[in-house]
Amino acid sequence: MGKPTYTFTTPIYYVNASPHLGTAYTTTAADTVARYQRMNGCDVGFVTGMDEHGQKVADTAAAHGMDPQAWCDSMEPAFRDAWDLLNITYTDFVRTTEDRQARSVQKFWGDLYDKGYLYKGAYEGWYCVHEETYYAESDLEKNEDGVFVCPDCKRPVQKAGGEENWFFKLSEFEDKLLEYYDTHPDFIRPEIRKNEVVSFVKSGLKDLSISRSTFDWGVPLPFDEGHVAYVWADALLAYITGIGYADPERPGEFEARWPMQYHFVGKDIIRFHCVIWPAMLMAAGLPLPHTIFGHGFLLTKGEKMSKSKGNGVMPADLVKIFGVDAYRYYFMTDVRFGYDGDISMERMVQVYNADLANTWGNLASRVPGMNSKYFDGVVPEVPESAKGIVEANPLKEIADGLYEEYDACMARVDFTGAAQAVQKLAHRANLYIDETEPFRMAKDPAKRDELAAVLYNLLEAIRVIALYMAPFMPNTSAEVFKRLGLGDITEIEDIKAASAWGQLPAGNPVEKGEPLFPRLDIAETTL
Numbered sequence: 001m002g003k004p005t006y007t008f009t010t011p012i013y014y015v016n017a018s019p020h021l022g023t024a025y026t027t028t029a030a031d032t033v034a035r036y037q038r039m040n041g042c043d044v045g046f047v048t049g050m051d052e053h054g055q056k057v058a059d060t061a062a063a064h065g066m067d068p069q070a071w072c073d074s075m076e077p078a079f080r081d082a083w084d085l086l087n088i089t090y091t092d093f094v095r096t097t098e099d100r101q102a103r104s105v106q107k108f109w110g111d112l113y114d115k116g117y118l119y120k121g122a123y124e125g126w127y128c129v130h131e132e133t134y135y136a137e138s139d140l141e142k143n144e145d146g147v148f149v150c151p152d153c154k155r156p157v158q159k160a161g162g163e164e165n166w167f168f169k170l171s172e173f174e175d176k177l178l179e180y181y182d183t184h185p186d187f188i189r190p191e192i193r194k195n196e197v198v199s200f201v202k203s204g205l206k207d208l209s210i211s212r213s214t215f216d217w218g219v220p221l222p223f224d225e226g227h228v229a230y231v232w233a234d235a236l237l238a239y240i241t242g243i244g245y246a247d248p249e250r251p252g253e254f255e256a257r258w259p260m261q262y263h264f265v266g267k268d269i270i271r272f273h274c275v276i277w278p279a280m281l282m283a284a285g286l287p288l289p290h291t292i293f294g295h296g297f298l299l300t301k302g303e304k305m306s307k308s309k310g311n312g313v314m315p316a317d318l319v320k321i322f323g324v325d326a327y328r329y330y331f332m333t334d335v336r337f338g339y340d341g342d343i344s345m346e347r348m349v350q351v352y353n354a355d356l357a358n359t360w361g362n363l364a365s366r367v368p369g370m371n372s373k374y375f376d377g378v379v380p381e382v383p384e385s386a387k388g389i390v391e392a393n394p395l396k397e398i399a400d401g402l403y404e405e406y407d408a409c410m411a412r413v414d415f416t417g418a419a420q421a422v423q424k425l426a427h428r429a430n431l432y433i434d435e436t437e438p439f440r441m442a443k444d445p446a447k448r449d450e451l452a453a454v455l456y457n458l459l460e461a462i463r464v465i466a467l468y469m470a471p472f473m474p475n476t477s478a479e480v481f482k483r484l485g486l487g488d489i490t491e492i493e494d495i496k497a498a499s500a501w502g503q504l505p506a507g508n509p510v511e512k513g514e515p516l517f518p519r520l521d522i523a524e525t526t527l
């Protein structure tokens with residue numbers, strides 16, 4: 001039997017700017033899931049990409065004096081490099097200007113046209129280019145100059161009207177959506193997002209304009225070539241393009257991966273994902289994804305971090321200081337996934353020193369150091385007389401329950417909870433050193449057997465911690481495995497079995513190595 005599939009997406013990002021910490025957040029979270037589910041025996045599909053059509057990108061290209069396609073091409077390295085820097089293991093990277101995406105868009109909307117879900121009409125209303133969203137006049141706000149502005153980003157909106165558009169009969173799905181939310185409690189998470197979506201749908205849905213004819217930077221609709229697909233009517237379909245929808249070169253893949261487990265998105269785009277996208281899928285007769293997870297915002301000094309506000313820090317700026325693993329660990333654990341949270345340099349240094357330098361890093365260097373001194377740098381063979389200490393000890397007790405706790409957290413993308421579960425073992429192991437005092441035992445020849453068992457337990461705890469830290473901090477876990485004389489950690493496909501206590505082979509060479517997380521002392525705070 002093949003492996004079970006586990007498939008999810010990040011948003012595909014607008015290419016008006018390079019990725020900053022906010023956009024990198026979802027991608028890092030998705031990668032943590034990808035790495036864990038691979039270790040948990042799944043065949044992972046992880047789709048990300050670039051959202052290249054629409055007015056925002058066309059305007060940005062024009063502002064740079066470039067043709068939109070040339071502009072988009074020039075932005076691809078910024079995204080690929082950022083994801084490489086952060087060790088992101090996506091399985092597909094969809095660009096909406098690719099032929100395969102045009103094929104998806106044309107097939108999908110062609111089907112909905114054939115099924116009678118589209119009609120031609122005149123749109124009268126407003127449009128915000130920054131949000132790529134239509135607004136009715138009653139939704140708008142006015143700024144101090146009396147100009148209509150977008151209720152979301154507060155920028156002036158454009159009058160859109162007179163233009164003939166194709167409309168999708170979104171209003172027909174009001175009841176069906178409400179019933180679906182009701183009968184599928186995991187469809188929108190966390191709960192606060194669900195409440196927002198439900199009240200939005202209850203307030204009444206209007207049909208949605210899905211095409212533009214005053215503008216040609218997009219995919220032409222197959223039944224009316226003078227119209228290009230509205231950028232969201234294009235972008236959402238990248239999720240299925242990335243798993244082989246309408247792709248003759250990838251037979252069977254879409255069927256194997258759809259419906260997928262998760263769409264990970266920021267809370268600002270949940271209406272597109274929880275209202276428009278499911279209605280589109282219902283109209284197409286396709287099942288809905290299991291969960292749309294709307295995470296919160298990263299804030300700096302209480303404000304949303306964004307490129308346009310000028311507080312958008314680039315991942316590379318922080319990776320230079322902290323290293324990629326500590327970067328991933330900080331963002332995945334300090335702000336609980338699903339909620340807004342403030343990030344700061346002070347806090348990042350604190351977490352780094354407390355969790356990584358003093359706890360996990362300290363354990364991972366202290367124990368091999370002692371082992372070199374007392375057992376010549378090889379995993380000690382535990383004599384019969386001390387076997388009981390390996391079979392029952394406080395570290396094994398925590399390790400034995402770790403898979404269940406960690407797996408339950410990961411399944412609901414509670415990264416903070418998963419990391420805390422692993423850190424419990426690291427803390428306990430540091431305490432175990434204080435309790436057992438190996439340096440004292442080493443002076444007493446009568447305690448030699450006991451010392452072997454204590455060190456074995458500590459080395460084994462390190463092995464187990466490395467396994468469960470790997471989805472967060474892949475490089476350091478690989479390094480720890482190497483130092484314990486173990487094989488390639490990325491080949492592990494059954495973390496539960498691999499983490500069962502007592503598998504570290506006696507006689508393996510143990511390297512001391514450099515500290516994994518040297519303590520940081522940073523006075524200046526630049527975030």
Ligand code: MSP
Pocket residue numbers: 010011012013014015021022023025026051235236237265266267268269296297298299304305306
């Ligand atoms: N192109 C659309 C998505 C189409 S998906 C079919 C888009 N792109 S975006 O480039 O604006 O990406 C935005 C993603 O980054 C959103 O999920 C948004 O929530 C996230 N973030 C941008 N700034 C953020 C923070 N400061 N904090 C957390 N996430 C933030 O929207």
